[in-house]
Amino acid sequence: MKKSIMLLAVISLAFSSCNQSEAATTATTETSETVGAGQEAVQDDDSAPDIVKLAAGNADLSTLVAGVKAAGLATSLSNAGPFTVFAPTNAAFDNLPAGTLEDLLKPENVDKLNDILSHHTYVGVIKTDQLTDGQNLGMVDGKPISIKIVDGKPVVNGTINIIASVPASNGIVHVIDSVILPN
Template sequence: MKKFGSILLVALVLVASSFTTKNENVHEIEADIVDLAVSQDFLSTLVAAVKAGDLVDVLKSDGPFTVFAPTNEAFAKLPAGTVENLLKPENKDKLVAVLTYHVVAGKVLSSDLKDGMKATTVQGSEITITLKDGKAMVNNATVTAADVMADNGVVHVIDTVILPPM
């Protein structure tokens, strides 16, 4: 279970070196969003959560989707026991709510982001984008790698798990 507690905070250098670069801002890999995440060890907690939430087929569908993907380290920042509790079968609805709060329908590239922009997530609540000192933030999470292209959308790696209003 400890492996679940550390999934999504990775240095941009590590992320950039894991993908082929199409241009300086866009990374591309020939895979859907799930296969892309599976191919990156630093997203293993996210992958485990997506599997536990039965969201694999959804995120392998045509989309397009924009996924704000927290690293293993982002999950590790959550209070002790949070990830383990979310992965319990009786908490599946909460897990799905957290995961779908990280997904926006459509393909939103970093060049589309505007300061103060709001986007409705698949979960149904809004996230807020802010641009500060050349960095994009989603609620309280910083985008550490942007525009990782998948066959069915785009992934932006973030350093913090964002939680929907509950």
């Protein structure tokens, strides 16, 4: 009797450890598929999108998203922030001199691309009603942009219009009609 109880206990233990091993293997396999993918790989269909997901969901910002990915900034802009991003439209990038965008997207120009995109990012959230005439904002690249109020609306560096402002889970995106080039 004691031998059969002990035999059943050993068999139960063997089955139980096999099931745990299979579960651990499954969890390891599922986890390894997303390891290193960064914050931008997190799937969350219930919360407000972060800045990168918001931009990726807008066809008019696809050039910006391609640049953010090429510069390796997708993870940074998907993190908690908060950030204010001045996001040029595709048409804004099209207005750059011929060949400029293609040149910036080359791997050897990642630092230059990063500098330009960092000049579009402010750490903190600034809504349009908080932008004031004569205000200077220190951008991530360390250089400022200036705000001027024209006809009651904020204008960046005297000529760049804010077309729309959209809140994100980690900040705000101000869609603009030109690329802000650092001085």
